[in-house]
Amino acid sequence: MRHFDLSPLYRSTVGFDRLFNLLDQATSAETAPTYPPYNIERTAENAYRISIAVAGFSESDLAIESKENTLTVRGEKQVSETAEKREVLHQGIAARAFERRFQLADYVQVTGASLENGLLHIDLVREIPEAKKPRQIAIGGKPAKVLEAKVSKAA
Structure with missing residues (x-):
C-alpha cells in the first residue's frame, strides 16, 4: 500500500483542518x-x-x-x-x-x-440554526423571505 505525504498542502490552506484530518484518517493504515x-x-x-x-x-x-x-x-x-x-x-x-x-x-x-x-x-x-437556513432574496427591494424547512424533533 502506498502512503502519500499531504503536508505540503497544509501550508497553503487556512480553515480546512477538518478536511485534512478526514484525509489523514482515510489514508491511515490503521484498521477500524x-x-x-x-x-x-x-x-x-x-x-x-x-x-x-x-x-x-x-x-x-x-x-x-x-x-x-x-x-x-x-x-x-x-x-x-x-x-x-x-x-x-x-x-x-x-x-x-x-x-x-x-x-x-x-x-x-x-x-x-x-x-x-x-x-x-x-x-x-x-437542528439547523435560523441564520444558516436558506432564504429567498427579493428582487426589486422587497423584504427577504425565509424559506420554511421541515424540522422534526426526536421523540
Missing part, C-alpha cells in the same frame, strides 16, 4: 475497530439513533461524551468481588474495555441515551 458492534438508523428526517451492543455492561460501566463534532462512547467493566472468586470455564461473552468514536455532522446534537436489553441507544437530532 470492530468491537462493540453498532447500528446507525434514521428514525425521522432529521433524527438518528446509534445502537451499540454492550451486553454485560451496566449504566455505571458506560460513559458518553459529546465534544465538538465527535461523540465518544466508553465502556469499562467494573470487577466485583464475587467475580474474582468464580472460575470461568469458557468465556464467550466479551467484556473488555472499549472506546468507540463517531464523527457527527454539523448541527447534530445528542438528545438522550438509554440502555435496554444489552443495547445502548443514543438519540441524535440535527
Whole structure:
C-alpha cells in the first residue's frame, strides 16, 4: 500500500483542518475497530439513533461524551468481588474495555441515551440554526423571505 505525504498542502490552506484530518484518517493504515458492534438508523428526517451492543455492561460501566463534532462512547467493566472468586470455564461473552468514536455532522446534537436489553441507544437530532437556513432574496427591494424547512424533533 502506498502512503502519500499531504503536508505540503497544509501550508497553503487556512480553515480546512477538518478536511485534512478526514484525509489523514482515510489514508491511515490503521484498521477500524470492530468491537462493540453498532447500528446507525434514521428514525425521522432529521433524527438518528446509534445502537451499540454492550451486553454485560451496566449504566455505571458506560460513559458518553459529546465534544465538538465527535461523540465518544466508553465502556469499562467494573470487577466485583464475587467475580474474582468464580472460575470461568469458557468465556464467550466479551467484556473488555472499549472506546468507540463517531464523527457527527454539523448541527447534530445528542438528545438522550438509554440502555435496554444489552443495547445502548443514543438519540441524535440535527437542528439547523435560523441564520444558516436558506432564504429567498427579493428582487426589486422587497423584504427577504425565509424559506420554511421541515424540522422534526426526536421523540
